[in-house]
Amino acid sequence: MGTHTLAVSRRPSGLARGIVRMLVLIAILGIVLYPLAWMVGTSFKSQPEIASNTGLFPQEFTPSNYPDGWNHFDVSFARFFLNSTMVALLTVIGNAASCLVAAYAFARLRFPLRGFWFAIMIGTLLLPQHVLTVPQYILFKQFGWVGGDWPYVPLLVPQFLATEAFFVFLMVQFMRGIPRELDEAAKIDGANAFGIFRYVILPLSRPALVTTAIFSFIWTWNEFFRQLVYLSDLKDYTLPVAMTLFIDSSGQSSIGPMFAMSVLSLLPVFLFFVAFQRMLVEGINTSGIKG
Template sequence: MVASTPAASRRRSGLGRGVVRTAILLLILAVVLYPLIWMVGTSFKGQTEIVSNTGVLPGDFTPGNYTDGWNHFDVSFSRFFLNSAMVALLTVIGNAASCLVAAYAFARLRFPLRGFWFAVMIGTLLLPQHVLTIPQYILFKQFGWVGGEWPYIPLLVPQFLATEAFFVFLMVQFMRGIPRELDEAAKIDGASPFGIFRYVMLPLSRPALVTTAIFSFIWTWNEFFRQLVYLSDLSDYTIPVAMTLFIDSTGQSAIGPMFAMSVLSLLPVFLFFVAFQRLLVEGINTSGLKG
């Protein structure tokens, strides 16, 4: 019998740990993905089977839920997709532009009470969004923005005013990691503060901008409460608000079509995340760990 060498023992031990680690990760993945898989399976079940069959696979394959859900209302579900896409994309543009400018001021410029105003901005993170809803609604009502010809103004205008303190803080942390020698070199070349922002900070802030864009898109696409408050006409509804209409006050429900539209509503977020996943991880790594 040939005795095993220490190197062979270490290889077997490392292989065993790798197998165990892979099994644990697969188990965690299965637990995390189970609700999503169940939702996809339920979207192909009939109305009565959804209640009786709690398994993943449908007993009676019903693809008609997708056509029924798409045409369930007087307005096609494509209108809700367009409304959500418009609000989400404009929010991404507003957050990225306004938060970048505000972050540049806090991170690079000198002005009176800069530390105080930065602390006030960070303090707004402690306020629940629901606490601000009533004062904002009253203010926007006085401006004539609520119930106007374009009902999305209350949802979009704040995004162009750097009201998202989380993204401002994220970009400030990122900019603080950029060497100030680059600013000094730009000043020697005759660059103004705007020139430094345009030619130095803006190109180098790409990871933070991408992170802000991804989170803004996902959060806005899934947002429900503020959109429910400000949107009143069916043709103006976004997807989260429209989903509530599948279950009405009389108890009548269309659960199958609702699950089918839920699956379709996840596709833009999933594709957006997959397309920018690498940049998202890079942005979090380079933005959140510097200060």
Template structure:
């Protein structure tokens, strides 16, 4: 009888261990975000002296101060980020889909070799390419030009994101080739097969590419810092650095307030397309 009770207690503990562990891990992950949200309502002095989540004295004026802290409204920075992220999403979806179709369906010499080279570029850290890219774009006259976003967007039109190409290639390899053959028998050219067969079926992979492109571009800081020098052209991540000046003075309250607002588009975008994101990953051969 005692052994039976001990076994039941062990089973109960095992059932409770998993949810408790998940709750603990979730608390560890969410604590910095919740603390930042609470700090956005603290005065600069309280941010440095009060490490608790809730402020002793609420300062909602941080949001108004942060929004109009510079000569340019922070809304302008949001619009710049939205433009860069939106154009990057469109460029990646179009170029990577075309490149993936070539690797997955078309036959040409050294196809496997070029695909391996493309996959090999995933091993290169992005910061290694910053200097040669800057020199090349400077030669083209794109750096400091009338439209300084060209170095951030134009390369995406050339399918430079190998991860997205690989994602779509894996998805297209799961599409039965009998559909291609049936379309060819009906008189479709390779372009017709792409338009009428591959493109309609590639929606999950395109959604995954769009979501990752938007999130990564919106949160990108270093590349945008390198190429953007005009205050009116700044994006939200770069503009957040303006709250800390060269003399060491900082407006941490308004900075946290604008940081919270900067996270909102990414959070809402992810929540809105979360189901499609999971579906796209599961149907592209990347599931574990």
């Protein structure tokens, strides 16, 4: 009887803790999603209302911001979407392929000064990207890659050379968790280093590859500075660069269409994340990036 009474007395306290936890989570979710909700609401406000109404909901519903933003330039906004999609997908392919090969060398192969070169690679993570911009620009200019017929070369070629040390490190951490007994078994079957990579490491590295692909897509889609440096023609602009053209020197022009196009530009990233959310979590949990 006493045990039953104690269990009953604990239920309200447990229920109260659950309610408090739920309210806290809802409050945090509201704080996180408020900027996004405000941006969506502002995309339907008229130009004068944007400056006067700071609330979430428009007083004067203005859906014309979307067609106005889509046709705001001489080039259709669809061209900017196409440019961003092409750059992001090629970056995903380059990072996944080159970083996987580099990580395999660091994680499974033996060569002179392997630890030294791995430390140098990790050290590049400490360098701000802006420090490398000027020397990279000079080097690419000497190669004739800047201002050429295909201006995306300086944005894409480094991605095929395993320059993203973060992804190399991520894959190295993952491959170190793969038992070396599998390599030995493959060697007994007559596989060389390439055979081990092709038939053992590559199939088992799927979670790390998925994580690399997702982060590469999202970061490239939202990247602004490097694309601004190397892209000069309007028809070659990506979405982040094109967004800056909505604001003139006074900072007052075409704010409504700019917010409308900002909402549309977020949709591919949102859908990409939703589609691969489970694979992203699994990849992070199995790639050595843990809190």
